[in-house]
Amino acid sequence: MITLYGTAQSRAARCAWMLEELGVAYRHVPTSFKGECRTPEFLAINPNGHIPALRDGDEIYWESLAINLYLAEKYGKPGFWPATAEARGHVYQWSFWAITEVEPLLITLLTQLVFLPEDRRDPKVAENARNKLDTPCRILEERLAKSAYLLGDAFSAADLNVASVFRLGSVIKLDLSAYPQLSRWLAECRARPSHGKLKAMP
Ligand SMILES: N[C@@H](CCC(=O)N[C@@H](CS)C(=O)NCC(=O)O)C(=O)O
Incomplete structure:
Protein backbone atom coordinates (compact mmCIF):
# COMPACT_ATOMS: atom_id res chain seq x y z
CA MET A 1 0.00 0.00 0.00
CA GLY A 79 5.22 6.49 -23.32
CA PHE A 80 4.38 8.21 -20.07
CA TRP A 81 7.56 6.58 -18.71
CA PRO A 82 9.76 6.17 -21.79
CA ALA A 83 11.13 2.78 -22.73
CA THR A 84 14.62 3.97 -23.72
CA ALA A 85 17.42 5.38 -21.56
CA GLU A 86 17.84 8.18 -24.12
CA ALA A 87 14.25 9.37 -23.73
CA ARG A 88 14.33 8.90 -19.94
CA GLY A 89 17.40 11.15 -19.93
CA HIS A 90 15.09 13.92 -21.13
CA VAL A 91 12.60 13.20 -18.32
CA TYR A 92 15.43 13.60 -15.79
CA GLN A 93 16.71 16.68 -17.59
CA TRP A 94 13.37 18.52 -17.55
CA SER A 95 12.56 17.45 -13.98
CA PHE A 96 15.89 18.58 -12.49
CA TRP A 97 15.77 21.72 -14.61
CA ALA A 98 12.32 22.65 -13.29
CA ILE A 99 13.33 22.21 -9.68
CA THR A 100 16.64 24.09 -10.01
CA GLU A 101 15.97 26.74 -12.69
CA VAL A 102 12.26 27.49 -12.24
CA GLU A 103 11.18 26.63 -8.70
CA PRO A 104 13.57 29.02 -6.83
CA LEU A 105 12.29 31.98 -8.90
CA LEU A 106 8.65 31.06 -8.27
CA ILE A 107 9.36 30.60 -4.54
CA THR A 108 10.97 34.07 -4.46
CA LEU A 109 7.86 35.54 -6.11
CA LEU A 110 5.54 33.64 -3.75
CA THR A 111 7.53 34.84 -0.74
CA GLN A 112 7.60 38.45 -1.92
CA LEU A 113 4.00 38.67 -3.14
CA VAL A 114 2.17 36.43 -0.66
CA PHE A 115 4.09 35.16 2.37
CA LEU A 116 5.98 38.22 3.62
CA PRO A 117 4.13 40.99 5.50
CA GLU A 118 3.83 44.04 3.24
CA ASP A 119 6.40 46.08 5.19
CA ARG A 120 9.04 43.42 4.59
CA ARG A 121 8.48 43.03 0.82
CA ASP A 122 11.04 44.35 -1.65
CA PRO A 123 9.55 45.07 -5.10
CA LYS A 124 13.03 44.93 -6.65
CA VAL A 125 13.53 41.33 -5.50
CA ALA A 126 10.18 40.34 -7.04
CA GLU A 127 10.96 42.22 -10.28
CA ASN A 128 14.36 40.56 -10.53
CA ALA A 129 12.83 37.08 -10.10
CA ARG A 130 10.14 37.87 -12.68
CA ASN A 131 12.77 39.06 -15.16
CA LYS A 132 14.92 35.98 -14.61
CA LEU A 133 11.90 33.75 -15.17
CA ASP A 134 11.87 34.90 -18.78
CA THR A 135 14.80 32.58 -19.60
CA PRO A 136 13.17 29.26 -18.56
CA CYS A 137 9.85 30.42 -20.01
CA ARG A 138 11.49 31.14 -23.37
CA ILE A 139 13.20 27.74 -23.29
CA LEU A 140 9.84 26.06 -22.78
CA GLU A 141 8.20 28.26 -25.41
CA GLU A 142 10.79 27.22 -28.02
CA ARG A 143 10.60 23.54 -27.08
CA LEU A 144 6.80 23.47 -27.12
CA ALA A 145 6.67 25.18 -30.52
CA LYS A 146 8.19 21.97 -31.92
CA SER A 147 5.80 19.42 -30.41
CA ALA A 148 2.68 19.27 -28.27
CA TYR A 149 4.55 17.98 -25.22
CA LEU A 150 8.12 18.06 -23.93
CA LEU A 151 9.15 14.65 -25.29
CA GLY A 152 6.98 14.70 -28.41
CA ASP A 153 3.30 14.02 -29.12
CA ALA A 154 2.40 12.31 -25.84
CA PHE A 155 2.01 13.59 -22.29
CA SER A 156 4.85 12.12 -20.21
CA ALA A 157 6.34 12.21 -16.72
CA ALA A 158 8.46 15.16 -17.90
CA ASP A 159 5.33 17.23 -18.60
CA LEU A 160 3.71 16.33 -15.30
CA ASN A 161 6.83 17.22 -13.30
CA VAL A 162 7.50 20.54 -15.02
CA ALA A 163 3.80 21.55 -15.00
CA SER A 164 3.57 20.59 -11.33
CA VAL A 165 6.37 23.04 -10.50
CA PHE A 166 4.50 25.75 -12.47
CA ARG A 167 1.46 25.21 -10.18
CA LEU A 168 3.19 27.69 -7.85
CA GLY A 169 2.66 30.28 -10.60
CA SER A 170 -1.13 30.03 -10.38
CA VAL A 171 -1.00 30.99 -6.67
CA ILE A 172 0.66 34.29 -7.64
CA LYS A 173 -1.44 34.63 -10.83
CA LEU A 174 1.72 34.62 -12.95
CA ASP A 175 1.03 36.20 -16.33
CA LEU A 176 2.34 33.85 -19.03
CA SER A 177 0.45 35.43 -21.94
CA ALA A 178 3.76 36.41 -23.59
CA TYR A 179 4.44 32.68 -24.04
CA PRO A 180 1.52 31.24 -26.07
CA GLN A 181 2.97 27.72 -26.48
CA LEU A 182 3.80 27.48 -22.79
CA SER A 183 0.31 28.73 -21.91
CA ARG A 184 -1.31 26.25 -24.32
CA TRP A 185 0.74 23.36 -22.90
CA LEU A 186 0.05 24.32 -19.26
CA ALA A 187 -3.69 24.53 -19.96
CA GLU A 188 -3.59 21.07 -21.56
CA CYS A 189 -1.65 19.58 -18.64
CA ARG A 190 -4.06 21.14 -16.15
CA ALA A 191 -7.10 19.92 -18.11
CA ARG A 192 -6.19 16.29 -17.42
CA PRO A 193 -8.69 14.48 -15.14
CA SER A 194 -5.77 13.51 -12.87
CA HIS A 195 -5.07 17.21 -12.20
CA GLY A 196 -8.77 17.89 -11.61
CA LYS A 197 -8.71 15.36 -8.74
CA LEU A 198 -6.38 17.69 -6.78
CA LYS A 199 -9.29 20.07 -6.15
CA ALA A 200 -10.81 17.64 -3.69
CA MET A 201 -7.52 16.97 -1.92
CA PRO A 202 -7.23 18.43 1.61
N1 LIG B 1 12.84 19.97 -2.12
C1 LIG B 1 11.77 19.49 -1.30
C2 LIG B 1 11.15 20.67 -0.54
C3 LIG B 1 10.11 20.23 0.47
C4 LIG B 1 9.53 21.42 1.24
O1 LIG B 1 10.23 22.39 1.54
N2 LIG B 1 8.25 21.33 1.55
C5 LIG B 1 7.61 22.40 2.29
C6 LIG B 1 6.12 22.47 1.94
S1 LIG B 1 5.82 22.76 0.21
C7 LIG B 1 7.65 22.10 3.78
O2 LIG B 1 7.55 20.97 4.17
N3 LIG B 1 7.79 23.13 4.60
C8 LIG B 1 7.69 22.96 6.03
C9 LIG B 1 8.93 23.29 6.76
O3 LIG B 1 9.98 23.48 6.14
O4 LIG B 1 8.83 23.35 7.98
C10 LIG B 1 10.73 18.76 -2.17
O5 LIG B 1 10.60 19.13 -3.35
O6 LIG B 1 10.08 17.83 -1.70
Missing part, protein backbone atom coordinates in the same frame (compact mmCIF):
# COMPACT_ATOMS: atom_id res chain seq x y z
CA ILE A 2 1.23 3.50 -0.85
CA THR A 3 0.86 6.35 1.66
CA LEU A 4 1.35 10.00 0.68
CA TYR A 5 2.03 12.55 3.43
CA GLY A 6 1.35 16.24 2.74
CA THR A 7 -1.41 18.63 1.74
CA ALA A 8 -2.76 20.02 -1.53
CA GLN A 9 -1.31 23.45 -0.66
CA SER A 10 2.21 22.02 -0.70
CA ARG A 11 4.63 20.23 -3.00
CA ALA A 12 2.75 17.04 -2.04
CA ALA A 13 0.22 18.03 -4.73
CA ARG A 14 2.90 17.12 -7.32
CA CYS A 15 3.00 13.55 -6.03
CA ALA A 16 -0.78 13.32 -5.72
CA TRP A 17 -1.04 14.42 -9.35
CA MET A 18 1.42 11.69 -10.36
CA LEU A 19 -0.44 9.03 -8.35
CA GLU A 20 -3.75 10.08 -9.90
CA GLU A 21 -2.25 10.10 -13.41
CA LEU A 22 -0.85 6.60 -12.89
CA GLY A 23 -4.16 5.37 -11.44
CA VAL A 24 -2.37 3.87 -8.46
CA ALA A 25 -4.35 3.33 -5.23
CA TYR A 26 -2.97 5.24 -2.26
CA ARG A 27 -3.79 6.43 1.22
CA HIS A 28 -3.47 10.15 1.81
CA VAL A 29 -2.35 11.44 5.23
CA PRO A 30 -2.90 15.23 5.05
CA THR A 31 0.17 16.30 7.04
CA SER A 32 0.43 20.09 7.27
CA PHE A 33 3.64 22.06 6.72
CA LYS A 34 2.64 24.25 9.68
CA GLY A 35 4.14 22.16 12.47
CA GLU A 36 2.85 18.66 11.77
CA CYS A 37 5.90 17.84 9.64
CA ARG A 38 8.23 18.64 12.58
CA THR A 39 6.79 16.11 15.08
CA PRO A 40 9.09 13.24 16.17
CA GLU A 41 6.72 10.80 14.40
CA PHE A 42 7.00 12.66 11.11
CA LEU A 43 10.74 13.29 11.43
CA ALA A 44 11.12 9.50 11.57
CA ILE A 45 9.50 9.47 8.09
CA ASN A 46 11.34 12.47 6.65
CA PRO A 47 14.29 13.70 8.74
CA ASN A 48 14.18 17.02 6.83
CA GLY A 49 10.82 17.81 8.42
CA HIS A 50 9.37 18.56 4.98
CA ILE A 51 6.40 17.35 3.02
CA PRO A 52 5.85 15.45 0.82
CA ALA A 53 6.98 12.00 1.87
CA LEU A 54 5.79 8.72 0.45
CA ARG A 55 5.78 5.20 1.80
CA ASP A 56 5.56 2.28 -0.64
CA GLY A 57 5.61 -1.00 1.23
CA ASP A 58 8.73 -0.96 3.42
CA GLU A 59 10.38 1.92 1.54
CA ILE A 60 10.10 5.61 2.40
CA TYR A 61 10.96 8.40 -0.08
CA TRP A 62 11.13 12.19 0.14
CA GLU A 63 11.86 14.97 -2.39
CA SER A 64 8.76 15.63 -4.48
CA LEU A 65 10.17 15.09 -7.96
CA ALA A 66 12.34 12.14 -6.90
CA ILE A 67 9.14 10.55 -5.58
CA ASN A 68 7.46 11.28 -8.93
CA LEU A 69 10.32 9.76 -10.95
CA TYR A 70 10.21 6.66 -8.76
CA LEU A 71 6.44 6.32 -9.15
CA ALA A 72 6.57 6.90 -12.92
CA GLU A 73 9.31 4.30 -13.36
CA LYS A 74 7.55 1.72 -11.20
CA TYR A 75 3.94 2.23 -12.27
CA GLY A 76 4.02 4.21 -15.54
CA LYS A 77 2.99 2.83 -18.88
CA PRO A 78 5.45 3.02 -21.82
Whole structure:
Protein backbone atom coordinates (compact mmCIF):
# COMPACT_ATOMS: atom_id res chain seq x y z
CA MET A 1 0.00 0.00 0.00
CA ILE A 2 1.23 3.50 -0.85
CA THR A 3 0.86 6.35 1.66
CA LEU A 4 1.35 10.00 0.68
CA TYR A 5 2.03 12.55 3.43
CA GLY A 6 1.35 16.24 2.74
CA THR A 7 -1.41 18.63 1.74
CA ALA A 8 -2.76 20.02 -1.53
CA GLN A 9 -1.31 23.45 -0.66
CA SER A 10 2.21 22.02 -0.70
CA ARG A 11 4.63 20.23 -3.00
CA ALA A 12 2.75 17.04 -2.04
CA ALA A 13 0.22 18.03 -4.73
CA ARG A 14 2.90 17.12 -7.32
CA CYS A 15 3.00 13.55 -6.03
CA ALA A 16 -0.78 13.32 -5.72
CA TRP A 17 -1.04 14.42 -9.35
CA MET A 18 1.42 11.69 -10.36
CA LEU A 19 -0.44 9.03 -8.35
CA GLU A 20 -3.75 10.08 -9.90
CA GLU A 21 -2.25 10.10 -13.41
CA LEU A 22 -0.85 6.60 -12.89
CA GLY A 23 -4.16 5.37 -11.44
CA VAL A 24 -2.37 3.87 -8.46
CA ALA A 25 -4.35 3.33 -5.23
CA TYR A 26 -2.97 5.24 -2.26
CA ARG A 27 -3.79 6.43 1.22
CA HIS A 28 -3.47 10.15 1.81
CA VAL A 29 -2.35 11.44 5.23
CA PRO A 30 -2.90 15.23 5.05
CA THR A 31 0.17 16.30 7.04
CA SER A 32 0.43 20.09 7.27
CA PHE A 33 3.64 22.06 6.72
CA LYS A 34 2.64 24.25 9.68
CA GLY A 35 4.14 22.16 12.47
CA GLU A 36 2.85 18.66 11.77
CA CYS A 37 5.90 17.84 9.64
CA ARG A 38 8.23 18.64 12.58
CA THR A 39 6.79 16.11 15.08
CA PRO A 40 9.09 13.24 16.17
CA GLU A 41 6.72 10.80 14.40
CA PHE A 42 7.00 12.66 11.11
CA LEU A 43 10.74 13.29 11.43
CA ALA A 44 11.12 9.50 11.57
CA ILE A 45 9.50 9.47 8.09
CA ASN A 46 11.34 12.47 6.65
CA PRO A 47 14.29 13.70 8.74
CA ASN A 48 14.18 17.02 6.83
CA GLY A 49 10.82 17.81 8.42
CA HIS A 50 9.37 18.56 4.98
CA ILE A 51 6.40 17.35 3.02
CA PRO A 52 5.85 15.45 0.82
CA ALA A 53 6.98 12.00 1.87
CA LEU A 54 5.79 8.72 0.45
CA ARG A 55 5.78 5.20 1.80
CA ASP A 56 5.56 2.28 -0.64
CA GLY A 57 5.61 -1.00 1.23
CA ASP A 58 8.73 -0.96 3.42
CA GLU A 59 10.38 1.92 1.54
CA ILE A 60 10.10 5.61 2.40
CA TYR A 61 10.96 8.40 -0.08
CA TRP A 62 11.13 12.19 0.14
CA GLU A 63 11.86 14.97 -2.39
CA SER A 64 8.76 15.63 -4.48
CA LEU A 65 10.17 15.09 -7.96
CA ALA A 66 12.34 12.14 -6.90
CA ILE A 67 9.14 10.55 -5.58
CA ASN A 68 7.46 11.28 -8.93
CA LEU A 69 10.32 9.76 -10.95
CA TYR A 70 10.21 6.66 -8.76
CA LEU A 71 6.44 6.32 -9.15
CA ALA A 72 6.57 6.90 -12.92
CA GLU A 73 9.31 4.30 -13.36
CA LYS A 74 7.55 1.72 -11.20
CA TYR A 75 3.94 2.23 -12.27
CA GLY A 76 4.02 4.21 -15.54
CA LYS A 77 2.99 2.83 -18.88
CA PRO A 78 5.45 3.02 -21.82
CA GLY A 79 5.22 6.49 -23.32
CA PHE A 80 4.38 8.21 -20.07
CA TRP A 81 7.56 6.58 -18.71
CA PRO A 82 9.76 6.17 -21.79
CA ALA A 83 11.13 2.78 -22.73
CA THR A 84 14.62 3.97 -23.72
CA ALA A 85 17.42 5.38 -21.56
CA GLU A 86 17.84 8.18 -24.12
CA ALA A 87 14.25 9.37 -23.73
CA ARG A 88 14.33 8.90 -19.94
CA GLY A 89 17.40 11.15 -19.93
CA HIS A 90 15.09 13.92 -21.13
CA VAL A 91 12.60 13.20 -18.32
CA TYR A 92 15.43 13.60 -15.79
CA GLN A 93 16.71 16.68 -17.59
CA TRP A 94 13.37 18.52 -17.55
CA SER A 95 12.56 17.45 -13.98
CA PHE A 96 15.89 18.58 -12.49
CA TRP A 97 15.77 21.72 -14.61
CA ALA A 98 12.32 22.65 -13.29
CA ILE A 99 13.33 22.21 -9.68
CA THR A 100 16.64 24.09 -10.01
CA GLU A 101 15.97 26.74 -12.69
CA VAL A 102 12.26 27.49 -12.24
CA GLU A 103 11.18 26.63 -8.70
CA PRO A 104 13.57 29.02 -6.83
CA LEU A 105 12.29 31.98 -8.90
CA LEU A 106 8.65 31.06 -8.27
CA ILE A 107 9.36 30.60 -4.54
CA THR A 108 10.97 34.07 -4.46
CA LEU A 109 7.86 35.54 -6.11
CA LEU A 110 5.54 33.64 -3.75
CA THR A 111 7.53 34.84 -0.74
CA GLN A 112 7.60 38.45 -1.92
CA LEU A 113 4.00 38.67 -3.14
CA VAL A 114 2.17 36.43 -0.66
CA PHE A 115 4.09 35.16 2.37
CA LEU A 116 5.98 38.22 3.62
CA PRO A 117 4.13 40.99 5.50
CA GLU A 118 3.83 44.04 3.24
CA ASP A 119 6.40 46.08 5.19
CA ARG A 120 9.04 43.42 4.59
CA ARG A 121 8.48 43.03 0.82
CA ASP A 122 11.04 44.35 -1.65
CA PRO A 123 9.55 45.07 -5.10
CA LYS A 124 13.03 44.93 -6.65
CA VAL A 125 13.53 41.33 -5.50
CA ALA A 126 10.18 40.34 -7.04
CA GLU A 127 10.96 42.22 -10.28
CA ASN A 128 14.36 40.56 -10.53
CA ALA A 129 12.83 37.08 -10.10
CA ARG A 130 10.14 37.87 -12.68
CA ASN A 131 12.77 39.06 -15.16
CA LYS A 132 14.92 35.98 -14.61
CA LEU A 133 11.90 33.75 -15.17
CA ASP A 134 11.87 34.90 -18.78
CA THR A 135 14.80 32.58 -19.60
CA PRO A 136 13.17 29.26 -18.56
CA CYS A 137 9.85 30.42 -20.01
CA ARG A 138 11.49 31.14 -23.37
CA ILE A 139 13.20 27.74 -23.29
CA LEU A 140 9.84 26.06 -22.78
CA GLU A 141 8.20 28.26 -25.41
CA GLU A 142 10.79 27.22 -28.02
CA ARG A 143 10.60 23.54 -27.08
CA LEU A 144 6.80 23.47 -27.12
CA ALA A 145 6.67 25.18 -30.52
CA LYS A 146 8.19 21.97 -31.92
CA SER A 147 5.80 19.42 -30.41
CA ALA A 148 2.68 19.27 -28.27
CA TYR A 149 4.55 17.98 -25.22
CA LEU A 150 8.12 18.06 -23.93
CA LEU A 151 9.15 14.65 -25.29
CA GLY A 152 6.98 14.70 -28.41
CA ASP A 153 3.30 14.02 -29.12
CA ALA A 154 2.40 12.31 -25.84
CA PHE A 155 2.01 13.59 -22.29
CA SER A 156 4.85 12.12 -20.21
CA ALA A 157 6.34 12.21 -16.72
CA ALA A 158 8.46 15.16 -17.90
CA ASP A 159 5.33 17.23 -18.60
CA LEU A 160 3.71 16.33 -15.30
CA ASN A 161 6.83 17.22 -13.30
CA VAL A 162 7.50 20.54 -15.02
CA ALA A 163 3.80 21.55 -15.00
CA SER A 164 3.57 20.59 -11.33
CA VAL A 165 6.37 23.04 -10.50
CA PHE A 166 4.50 25.75 -12.47
CA ARG A 167 1.46 25.21 -10.18
CA LEU A 168 3.19 27.69 -7.85
CA GLY A 169 2.66 30.28 -10.60
CA SER A 170 -1.13 30.03 -10.38
CA VAL A 171 -1.00 30.99 -6.67
CA ILE A 172 0.66 34.29 -7.64
CA LYS A 173 -1.44 34.63 -10.83
CA LEU A 174 1.72 34.62 -12.95
CA ASP A 175 1.03 36.20 -16.33
CA LEU A 176 2.34 33.85 -19.03
CA SER A 177 0.45 35.43 -21.94
CA ALA A 178 3.76 36.41 -23.59
CA TYR A 179 4.44 32.68 -24.04
CA PRO A 180 1.52 31.24 -26.07
CA GLN A 181 2.97 27.72 -26.48
CA LEU A 182 3.80 27.48 -22.79
CA SER A 183 0.31 28.73 -21.91
CA ARG A 184 -1.31 26.25 -24.32
CA TRP A 185 0.74 23.36 -22.90
CA LEU A 186 0.05 24.32 -19.26
CA ALA A 187 -3.69 24.53 -19.96
CA GLU A 188 -3.59 21.07 -21.56
CA CYS A 189 -1.65 19.58 -18.64
CA ARG A 190 -4.06 21.14 -16.15
CA ALA A 191 -7.10 19.92 -18.11
CA ARG A 192 -6.19 16.29 -17.42
CA PRO A 193 -8.69 14.48 -15.14
CA SER A 194 -5.77 13.51 -12.87
CA HIS A 195 -5.07 17.21 -12.20
CA GLY A 196 -8.77 17.89 -11.61
CA LYS A 197 -8.71 15.36 -8.74
CA LEU A 198 -6.38 17.69 -6.78
CA LYS A 199 -9.29 20.07 -6.15
CA ALA A 200 -10.81 17.64 -3.69
CA MET A 201 -7.52 16.97 -1.92
CA PRO A 202 -7.23 18.43 1.61
N1 LIG B 1 12.84 19.97 -2.12
C1 LIG B 1 11.77 19.49 -1.30
C2 LIG B 1 11.15 20.67 -0.54
C3 LIG B 1 10.11 20.23 0.47
C4 LIG B 1 9.53 21.42 1.24
O1 LIG B 1 10.23 22.39 1.54
N2 LIG B 1 8.25 21.33 1.55
C5 LIG B 1 7.61 22.40 2.29
C6 LIG B 1 6.12 22.47 1.94
S1 LIG B 1 5.82 22.76 0.21
C7 LIG B 1 7.65 22.10 3.78
O2 LIG B 1 7.55 20.97 4.17
N3 LIG B 1 7.79 23.13 4.60
C8 LIG B 1 7.69 22.96 6.03
C9 LIG B 1 8.93 23.29 6.76
O3 LIG B 1 9.98 23.48 6.14
O4 LIG B 1 8.83 23.35 7.98
C10 LIG B 1 10.73 18.76 -2.17
O5 LIG B 1 10.60 19.13 -3.35
O6 LIG B 1 10.08 17.83 -1.70
